[in-house]
Amino acid sequence: MTEVSVVICCYTEDRWDDLVASVDSVAGQTLAPAELIVVADHNTALLQRATEAFTSDSVRVIGNDRTTGLSGARNTGYLAAKGEIVAFLDDDAAADPGWLADLLAPYEDPDVGAVGGRAIPAWPEGSAPPWLPPELYWIVGCAYTGQPVEVAEVRNIMGCAMSFRREHLERLGGFAESVGRTAELPLGCEETELCIRLRQRVPGAKVILQPAATVRHRVSADRTRRRYVRQRSWAEGLSKAAVSRLVGAQDALSTERSYLRSVLPKAVLRELRAGNPAGAGGIFVSTAAAGAGYLRGLARKPAPVADSIPAYTVDIENGETSWDGEADVLVRAGGVVLGAARRSEEVGALAAKLADQVRDRPPRPSVQPRVSVVLATAGKPSDVRRCVASVLATGYPDLEVLIVDNIPDGPREELLALAASDDRVRCLHEPVPSASRARNLGAREATGEVLAFTDDDTVVDAGWPAELVAELAQPGTSCVTGLVAPLCLDTPAQVWFEAFGGFGKGYRRQAFTEDPRNLLSPGRFGSGNNMAWSREAFLELDGFDERLGPGRRTRSGEDLDLYLRLVRSGGRIVYTPHAVVRHEHRATEAELLRQLRGYGTGLAALYLLHARRRGGLRELVTAVPRGLPALLGRRPGDSTEPSPGFPRRLVAAQVRGTLSGPLALLRERTR
Incomplete structure (x- = not known):
């Protein structure tokens, strides 16, 4: 039987009762998971409280040791998981007894890489406010009108009740920690970006929505206020802009375009005919806020050279010869690396090198x-x-x-x-x-x-x-x-x-x-x-x-x-x-600048050590005429100009490090 690890991420003691209910719901599954991992997101008091409360042998409580936020916590969880499938449940969602069994069923198809469930809202007053129609339930993290009502292949699944094959999470590097929710910002879309990346980089991979896998997602009172809807919609626009930079606007907005064209106009007409202008107004406000957030996110776009680029490997022996858009792709045939390509049209030229690469590779x-x-x-x-x-x-x-x-x-x-x-x-x-x-x-x-x-x-x-x-x-x-x-x-x-x-x-x-x-x-x-x-x-x-x-x-x-x-x-x-x-x-950038400065410091120090060795100074002097171009990062035929938008401060950081090398070595020798 396929083993499943369940991960619940939490960040505040204010939701303690919800967390306890979520943990209890996993214990009550008809299909017991191999383990439950509770990840506390950089909150020492919460980590200690959870460790003391959840003492079952099947429950592990760990701290998020990656970037603060939901993406970092989820990455910590899957990296600690042992199961072939890793399921994620929100700390304010309680899973129905058959959730895990229904979530697991589609994985009988080996091409299925991710399966998501359906989140049913648990409203604080028993029902949704009249100005929040069901097409907008995504704002509170729940299933919404317009989603499939039967098992179907979708672009992405929702984060509060989802699962992935662990091998795909490891291959893709997990959730992008540059997007996603933090305690301060109601951002999102980290699961959307990961699902899109999964389909882009794993040929034939399917993302499945399984509506039968249900959870009850508690909607707190603050999420039923108009102010939260505006903030959450604005944040969704910002998140979609970030995802567009990571995976391309075509894939990032494909579902949203059809939603705007067909689902929302029908919803507006329905609300007006029902005599509920507040519901129609809610749709207009949410759509406008999301659009404004998206435009604001695009305005923050970095220089062209710094656009995010997918990085992965294709094996032409397995028929992997094409991909969409531009990517940093390592191309190989079996275990023989042929080179790197940015576009799939370049694969043919690399394949022509296969015979030479095989001959040059020792048995x-x-x-x-x-x-x-x-x-x-x-x-x-x-x-x-x-x-x-x-x-x-x-x-x-x-x-x-x-x-x-x-x-x-x-x-x-x-x-x-x-x-x-x-x-x-x-x-x-x-x-x-x-x-x-x-x-x-x-x-x-x-x-x-x-x-x-x-x-x-x-x-x-x-x-x-x-x-x-x-x-x-x-x-x-x-x-x-x-x-x-x-x-x-x-x-x-x-x-x-x-x-x-x-x-x-x-x-x-x-x-x-x-x-x-x-x-x-x-x-x-x-x-x-x-x-x-x-x-x-x-x-x-x-x-x-x-x-x-x-x-x-x-x-x-x-x-x-x-x-x-x-x-x-x-x-x-x-x-x-x-x-x-x-x-x-x-x-x-701050980490990169420190790294490059350190490289300069170490380079200068090792040359000084080499010069002190017998014959080392003479070798250095002899090498300068022929080796200086390489030291400066150029060889005959290399371009002397960096790519457009490339920050020259990176070069300056390495130069500053080189100048500090002698003093660093002196201090190290006297240490």
């Missing part, structure tokens, strides 16, 4: 060595859970994962619980803040012949460990790096980072040995969030230099320094595009 060895994946973290436990789940899902036959919790008062209970859930996972603790120290600890404790490293904000591809192992099996290879593609491009900062260069190193397999041309651009070797080492070679180099990297004043550069030390000692690095990791880039 997988007959005996697969043990791989130890080291994951140093000082970040969100939900990110760690997502990353570890993707590593374990690769199915590599001999694998261990070492989580190194790098916070002073660790290890955190969430990570210890994660380690206890699978005997392939261990949790270690490095109290001194330093990603390099944490990684070195993981490497010393590892038992594998191969040491693989990634970050907690990544999701690894199914073939990731096998591709790394195949390259390391080649004679003379001590280190392998792989392709790092974006997990999502939902915010301007994420789009800018890719335009700035991102982590990707291209779609051609390359081998690197000592070469003065590479000295000033060690980033060409690969990124530290996707690399594997021969254990012997790593330990011979004494691992990462603990004066460099996140957690230290130098802030970065530990991976590039290790690459340079390897090639200087006669070692060989291979970069392969077929070992794929997807990285969740920084979501805000």
Whole structure:
């Protein structure tokens, strides 16, 4: 039987009685869920109260460790879930006994990716106010006139009683946290955006409305006031503008256009004929407020380069050769990565490279060595859970994962619980803040012949460990790096980072040995969030230099320094595009600016360390004439102008970081 996890998100103690009723309704289902997860949204008092109240073995209470708001809380919930299906129920909705069973039935069709139920309003006075006709019940989060009354495929489902296949949530990165409701703003549409993205990125995926799966959604008294209707309609317009930027206006507004053309005009005429001008007026007010909010949202649209772009993978061997609009698409055939395309018309040219890519890809060895994946973290436990789940899902036959919790008062209970859930996972603790120290600890404790490293904000591809192992099996290879593609491009900062260069190193397999041309651009070797080492070679180099990297004043550069030390000692690095990791880039401009400044600081520090080594200063001086263009981010034939709208302040941030590198290293050496 398919296992179902139910997630209830809550944010305030003012709705405590509703939350208790919601939890009780899940316990009374004719089809019992595998688990119920209650997520408290950054409210310590509510988290403690819920933990003390809900003590059943089938209920887990956790805190939202992602962005504040409903989207972040839902993402926390699905990342903690174990079931194949994840159902979401609002904290002010009580499910009817057959809700879960009816919600699950459509999943017998393997193409069904999401199923939603019907929310019946529970009015505070027993009935709706006369000026709020049933076509506007969406304002209070309930089923409305115009929705299908029988099982049907729809564009999107409503958030108070919905479900998704967990594999799709993981593939899509969950709900976009740049949209959705917070305690301060009655925004929405996060489930609409996710459903549209699901249909865009998963060929053949169906979104189903199952009206038989019913819940009773309590409508509070404040939601029956005209002021709330105006505010909620305005917020809906803002939300629709945000969704339009994420998935395109055509998909974002398809249902609304037909609703405006057919359903609402009939409703206005009905209300007028019934002698209820207040009902007709409510429709006009709501429509006008939503339209004004949408126009206001469009006016906030960022520069063209920062438009959100879908990011996903298509496999042409499975017939995935087309998609709508522009997207950042990784194209491959089976496990062979061919390149990236923005439009589906470009797939043909990439497919012509298949034979060359296959010939250049080494065979997988007959005996697969043990791989130890080291994951140093000082970040969100939900990110760690997502990353570890993707590593374990690769199915590599001999694998261990070492989580190194790098916070002073660790290890955190969430990570210890994660380690206890699978005997392939261990949790270690490095109290001194330093990603390099944490990684070195993981490497010393590892038992594998191969040491693989990634970050907690990544999701690894199914073939990731096998591709790394195949390259390391080649004679003379001590280190392998792989392709790092974006997990999502939902915010301007994420789009800018890719335009700035991102982590990707291209779609051609390359081998690197000592070469003065590479000295000033060690980033060409690969990124530290996707690399594997021969254990012997790593330990011979004494691992990462603990004066460099996140957690230290130098802030970065530990991976590039290790690459340079390897090639200087006669070692060989291979970069392969077929070992794929997807990285969740920084979501805000402030985070991106800090990241780029840190890259500059680390780069300057590692050059100073290199200059102090025997012969290092001479090598740097020799490399400058040929390596300076690469250091400045340009190679012959590259465009020297950034894309239109690209913020030059990003470049300035990295330059400022570079200037601060010497002082940062000096302070680190005297620490």
